Amino acid sequence: MIGAGHAGLAASRVLGDRSIDHVVLERGEVANSWRHERWNSLRLLTPNWQSRLPGHAYGGPDPDGYMTAGEVAGFITNYAALSNAPVRTGTAVTSLTRDGDGYRLLTSGGEIDARTVVIASGACNLPHVPALRAALPASIAQFTTFDYRKPDDLPDGGVMVVGPSATGLQLAAEIHHSGRPVTISVGEHVRLPRVYRGRDVLWWMDRSGVWNQRYDEIDDLTRARRLPSPQLVGTPERTTLDLNALGSMGVQIVGRLSTVRDGRALLSGSLRNMFALADLKMERLLDTFDEWAAAHPREADGPAPERFEPTRVPQSSPLQLDLRDGRIRSVVWATGYRPDYRWLDVPVLDEKGHLRHDGGVVDSPGLYALGLPVLRRRKSTFIHGIEDDARDVIDHLAGYLAAAQRA
Amino acid sequence: MAMALANNGVNVQALLDAREALKGAPGATAFTWRATCKWQNGTYSKTNVKGFFGLGQEQSHKTETSFEADHPEIFAAEDRGITPIEYVLVGLASCLTAGIAAVAQNRGVQLNSVESQLEGKMDIRGILGMDSDVRNGYDDIKVTFKIDADAPRKEIEAIVAQSQKRSAVYDIISNPVNVTVEVA
Numbered sequence: 409m410i411g412a413g414h415a416g417l418a419a420s421r422v423l424g425d426r427s428i429d430h431v432v433l434e435r436g437e438v439a440n441s442w443r444h445e446r447w448n449s450l451r452l453l454t455p456n457w458q459s460r461l462p463g464h465a466y467g468g469p470d471p472d473g474y475m476t477a478g479e480v481a482g483f484i485t486n487y488a489a490l491s492n493a494p495v496r497t498g499t500a501v502t503s504l505t506r507d508g509d510g511y512r513l514l515t516s517g518g519e520i521d522a523r524t525v526v527i528a529s530g531a532c533n534l535p536h537v538p539a540l541r542a543a544l545p546a547s548i549a550q551f552t553t554f555d556y557r558k559p560d561d562l563p564d565g566g567v568m569v570v571g572p573s574a575t576g577l578q579l580a581a582e583i584h585h586s587g588r589p590v591t592i593s594v595g596e597h598v599r600l601p602r603v604y605r606g607r608d609v610l611w612w613m614d615r616s617g618v619w620n621q622r623y624d625e626i627d628d629l630t631r632a633r634r635l636p637s638p639q640l641v642g643t644p645e646r647t648t649l650d651l652n653a654l655g656s657m658g659v660q661i662v663g664r665l666s667t668v669r670d671g672r673a674l675l676s677g678s679l680r681n682m683f684a685l686a687d688l689k690m691e692r693l694l695d696t697f698d699e700w701a702a703a704h705p706r707e708a709d710g711p712a713p714e715r716f717e718p719t720r721v722p723q724s725s726p727l728q729l730d731l732r733d734g735r736i737r738s739v740v741w742a743t744g745y746r747p748d749y750r751w752l753d754v755p756v757l758d759e760k761g762h763l764r765h766d767g768g769v770v771d772s773p774g775l776y777a778l779g780l781p782v783l784r785r786r787k788s789t790f791i792h793g794i795e796d797d798a799r800d801v802i803d804h805l806a807g808y809l810a811a812a813q814r815a
Numbered sequence: 816m817a818m819a820l821a822n823n824g825v826n827v828q829a830l831l832d833a834r835e836a837l838k839g840a841p842g843a844t845a846f847t848w849r850a851t852c853k854w855q856n857g858t859y860s861k862t863n864v865k866g867f868f869g870l871g872q873e874q875s876h877k878t879e880t881s882f883e884a885d886h887p888e889i890f891a892a893e894d895r896g897i898t899p900i901e902y903v904l905v906g907l908a909s910c911l912t913a914g915i916a917a918v919a920q921n922r923g924v925q926l927n928s929v930e931s932q933l934e935g936k937m938d939i940r941g942i943l944g945m946d947s948d949v950r951n952g953y954d955d956i957k958v959t960f961k962i963d964a965d966a967p968r969k970e971i972e973a974i975v976a977q978s979q980k981r982s983a984v985y986d987i988i989s990n991p992v993n994v995t996v997e998v999a
């Protein structure tokens with residue numbers, strides 16, 4: 409098992425229950441990304457009652473709250489201890505190669521031979537930053553979600569946040585509250601209200617069955633796996649953080665950053681359509697919830713269906729921003745993450761650098777993956793989604809081992 | 816059921832099959848579109864379009880088409896054709912309309928009629944060199960579709976939104992593109 413985050417530990421628990429001998433290799437400490445690679449104010453998007461792993465669930469006093477990154481790290485570390493998981497911390501895998509019927513791993517703690525390997529090293533190891541970052545004037549300070557910790561890390565003055573995901577909106581809001589004028593550049597996005605008909609919108613995703621939709625039932629799986637995270641924030645007040653909320657605060661909303669030419673950011677004129685696509689998709693999802701509610705009146709006993717104001721189109725939205733006039737001093741790239749497979753020497757990556765796998769069964773015998781977006785279900789992206797995935801993938805792995813033994 | 820009945824005259828299956836086939840043939844997806852233009856007189860010119868390159872080889876339209884462009888009489892020209900900037904509206908309208916037909920077909924929606932009106936707003940102080948702060952081209956383009964289809968309004972709006980997302984002309988109008996103009 410490579411990686412002692414929620415995915416690797418859940419799979420370790422399932423392996424342990426089936427008495428399959430294994431070891432969990434962790435480059436840093438348990439829940440390393442949560443401890444060291446995120447910004448200070450980060451909280452989970454999912455409510456506490458959804459924080460559950462095989463044989464473990466949130467038992468605290470605030471089931472409707474949202475864990476801080478530190479609390480998530482604590483939750484996962486506690487799980488590792490409860491499960492007695494065979495974790496080797498401080499053991500970085502530097503190479504994984506096919507070797508006979510199995511695999512050879514070179515690690516900072518020596519060589520290991522394994523008949524099967526599960527890659528659970530996460531989907532968010534490195535920031536994904538577009539190549540046009542190199543075209544920004546040198547006077548602009550650039551930050552990724554790995555360098556940024558808090559607003560005061562940024563120079564004074566204007567800030568452009570690139571990307572309308574949960575990350576982009578959360579950072580835009582907190583940087584705005586620090587007194588810096590914020591512009592957010594907006595391409596395709598996923599809009600959601602925090603609360604719908606009196607319940608957390610993720611309660612609806614869970615109960616209505618949307619989250620259980622299987623990967624092989626999704627029309628455009630490639631797109632589903634690449635979707636930006638939904639525009640949500642976990643706050644005690646359960647506030648909705650969408651582009652209308654940012655606009656009301658005074659954040660300037662502009663089109664997608666298309667290119668940088670002669671020190672000027674050129675922005676797409678497609679903003680209206682980006683809003684239309686997100687508003688229409690949100691309404692379709694709410695329709696799905698309402699249909700489910702009508703069929704399950706006893707469970708959905710809250711307020712009547714509601715609809716939200718369409719995303720307001722700014723009165724005027726510039727198509728260019730001069731990055732040399734001093735008004736924008738820094739750029740924060742909230743343009744997504746990518747996994748780090750530099751250690752992976754088995755030819756299982758596609759031309760985009762993603763693992764070739766069918767629901768976690770990687771395109772090389774005995775090699776598996778867990779903890780990637782929409783791996784086997786829509787909920788795979790989230791912590792509680794790992795349990796069903798881990799059971800399915802470990803089922804396949806156990807079958808593979810048994811078949812190998814018979815042969 | 817709607818899927819089997821809708822017929823907008825677009826062979827979506829062929830397009831989906833092509834998308835699959837092209838996954839294994841990266842070079843084949845590189846296309847070059849061409850036009851040749853010849854000055855006639857004054858602001859009047861003729862542009863011909865016939866051949867293009869794609870799927871790894873030279874291709875050709877069934878017939879050559881000629882497009883005449885000129886300026887209107889209020890610009891002291893003879894108005895022997897539409898203005899070049901109106902051709903941009905032609906391109907945008909036909910691109911979005913083709914997209915709507917294809918997306919509707921793919922979603923099993925029967926279209927009965929699709930009409931659109933386009934307005935491109937422009938301040939001619941730019942092209943006249945009167946004010947360097949005014950751009951030359953359109954500063955605002957508005958497309959209004961009137962669609963009669965066997966689908967609820969929200970579904971029609973979603974089809975129109977998707978057609979923008981997949982439109983080549985919408986893309987080059989709303990996003991910058993590198994342009995090289997040289998003398999041979």
